[in-house]
Structures are given as C-alpha cells and as structure tokens.
Amino acid sequence: MLNCKEMCEKASAFHDEELNFYQRMRFKIHLLTCGNCQQFIKNFKLSIAMYQRKNEEEAKKNVTDEKISMIKDKLK
Amino acid sequence: MSKQEANAKIPELGELISLYYSSMLTVARQMVGDSIADEVVQEAWISIQKSLSGFEGRSSIKTWIIRITVNEAKNRLRKESRYVSLDPTNDGYESPLNGRFSAKGCWARAANQWHDETPEALLTNEEMSHCLDTKMQLMPNMQKTVFTLKDIEGLSFNDICNILELSASNVRVLLHRARINLFTTIEHFQETGEC
Numbered sequence: 001m002l003n004c005k006e007m008c009e010k011a012s013a014f015h016d017e018e019l020n021f022y023q024r025m026r027f028k029i030h031l032l033t034c035g036n037c038q039q040f041i042k043n044f045k046l047s048i049a050m051y052q053r054k055n056e057e058e059a060k061k062n063v064t065d066e067k068i069s070m071i072k073d074k075l076k
Numbered sequence: 077m078s079k080q081e082a083n084a085k086i087p088e089l090g091e092l093i094s095l096y097y098s099s100m101l102t103v104a105r106q107m108v109g110d111s112i113a114d115e116v117v118q119e120a121w122i123s124i125q126k127s128l129s130g131f132e133g134r135s136s137i138k139t140w141i142i143r144i145t146v147n148e149a150k151n152r153l154r155k156e157s158r159y160v161s162l163d164p165t166n167d168g169y170e171s172p173l174n175g176r177f178s179a180k181g182c183w184a185r186a187a188n189q190w191h192d193e194t195p196e197a198l199l200t201n202e203e204m205s206h207c208l209d210t211k212m213q214l215m216p217n218m219q220k221t222v223f224t225l226k227d228i229e230g231l232s233f234n235d236i237c238n239i240l241e242l243s244a245s246n247v248r249v250l251l252h253r254a255r256i257n258l259f260t261t262i263e264h265f266q267e268t269g270e271c
Contacts, residue, residue: 003181
C-alpha cells in the first residue's frame with residue numbers, strides 16, 4: 001500500500017492519468033481510506049484549476065485587438 | 077505529410093496571429109516577464125514569417141509556433157545572462173512538502189480545507205493573486221515554462237520534451253515541482269493570509 005508521502009509524489013501522474021491500471025488502483029484504494037490525502041488531492045487540483053482560470057482572465061486583458069493589429073501591420 | 081501538403085494546410089499569417097498570439101504571449105510572459113514579453117512575441121512573429129514556407133508539418137502548427145516563441149525567449153534570457161538550464165534531477169531541490177510527513181510517510185501536518193473552494197472564489201482574493209504572480213516570478217525558469225506549456229497551453233508531454241529538449245522524466249519532474257510550489261503558495265496564503 002502506498003503511504004501518504006508516496007501519494008503526494010504521484011499526484012501529478014494521477015492528475016495527468018499517467019498511472020497504469022495497477023498503480024491507479026493502489027492510488028485510489030489509499031484515497032478511499034485516507035481523508036488527509038483526499039483533501040490534499042482536492043487542493044492540489046484546485047490550485048491548478050485556479051491558475052488556469054487566472055491565466056485565462058489575464059490573457060483576455062493582455063491580448064487586445066490593437067496589439068494583434070499592430071503585429072499584423074508590422075509584418076506587412 | 078509532404079512539405080507541400082503541410083503548407084497547403086497552414087492558415088494565412090494574419091489568421092495565425094489571431095489564433096496563437098495569446099498563447100505566445102502567455103509563454104513569453106512566464107519565461108521573460110511582462111516587461112519584455114511583447115518584444116519577444118514580436119521577434120517570434122518575424123522569425124515565423126521568415127520560416128513559414130519551410131514548415132514541414134512534423135508537429136502541429138501551434139507546437140511549431142510555440143517552439144519559436146520559446147527559442148526567442150531563451151535567446152533573450154541568454155543575452156541578459158538570465159537563462160539557466162539545470163538538470164532538474166541533480167540541482168539540490170528540496171520539496172516544500174519535506175517535513176510534512178512522519179518517518180513512516182504519513183501526514184504529520186496534513187492539508188486543511190481551504191476557505192475558498194472553487195477556482196473562482198480563490199481568484200476573488202486580489203492579494204493572493206498578486207502573491208502568486210510574485211512566487212511564479214521566483215520559480216526556476218524551466219519549471220515555470222514546463223508548467224505553462226502543459227497546464228496553461230495544454231501541450232502534450234512529447235511536444236514539451238521536443239520544444240525544451242528535455243527528457244520525458246525531467247519534464248515530469250519539473251511539472252510536479254511547479255504544481256507543488258503553486259499548491260504550497262496557495263495553501264500558505266489560505267492558512268495565514270500572508271504571501
């Protein structure tokens with residue numbers, strides 16, 4: 001059985017669905033029985049989702065039609 | 077796919093700009109910072125215009141464009157002596173989670189439930205958003221770049237390895253470190269209200 005430290009080390013592989021069937025089962029069995037790791041994985045995934053959303057909002061602010069037009073004009 | 081077939085499928089340059097400018101700016105901002113990201117993207121477009129007819133279709137057009145942007149950013153960092161390409165498996169890295177586990181590998185200080193439980197709720201905290209910007213700037217360049225390419229731009233591991241000329245295992249190590257850094261930064265802010 002995986003311990004909690006190993007669960008943290010494999011969190012990205014789990015998130016990216018890169019664990020094989022056997023590894024995934026071991027990961028999920030630990031998750032079922034460990035509230036601390038459930039909370040960690042929840043927060044870990046939330047961190048990534050939050051940063052993705054933050055970036056989407058910043059991209060909307062930073063990418064203006066003026067900037068795109070300026071690049072197009074420069075390359076003419 | 078032949079070079080002719082690849083070229084026939086490429087959109088016009090103006091359309092490429094509309095499609096990929098945002099992704100390029102995101103990558104450049106993470107690699108070189110806000111102040112010179114626009115310049116890096118402009119230089120990248122000049123390179124793209126020069127070499128577009130030579131695009132061979134060995135990767136998607138997006139991956140090809142991002143690779144050129146990353147190379148422009150690396151060139152700029154090298155010029156400013158800011159480019160550091162370390163072997164991530166041999167750089168003395170210590171996980172911020174060290175010390176959180178018992179000798180048996182169980183949580184000694186477990187993760188707590190956060191006050192804000194959705195990405196939207198977390199984002200309403202402007203101080204934390206500024207804190208993340210600061211911490212991301214301090215993150216090693218390769219970590220930030222891998223994280224941006226995978227989690228923001230959604231590129232495959234294979235494409236990231238090719239763009240950054242890193243092994244698959246090193247890319248995965250860097251990505252995990254970046255995510256753990258992000259997690260611990262948000263966790264610290266949620267628990268203390270401080271950056």
